[in-house]
Amino acid sequence: MAYVKTAIALCAASVALIKLLDDQWLGHVGWVLLPIALITLLIGIADYHRVKKSINEEKKDGGL
Numbered sequence: 001m002a003y004v005k006t007a008i009a010l011c012a013a014s015v016a017l018i019k020l021l022d023d024q025w026l027g028h029v030g031w032v033l034l035p036i037a038l039i040t041l042l043i044g045i046a047d048y049h050r051v052k053k054s055i056n057e058e059k060k061d062g063g064l
Contacts, residue, residue, distance in 0.1 A: 003044020
C-alpha cells in the first residue's frame with residue numbers, strides 16, 4: 001500500500017510541476033517524475049503479489 005501512495009504522490013507532484021509552474025527546468029523535473037511514479041507502482045504490484053504468494057504458501061504449510 002505504501003508503494004501505491006508514493007506513486008500517487010509522485011504523479012501529483014509531477015502534474016503540479018508540469019501544469020502549475022512556468023519554470024522550464026521544473027517542467028522537465030515533472031516529466032522525469034512520471035516514469036518514476038509508474039516504476040514505483042509496478043514495483044509495488046510485484047511486491048504485493050510476492051508477499052501474497054508467500055502468505056498463501058505459509059498457510060498451506062501450516063505455519064511451519
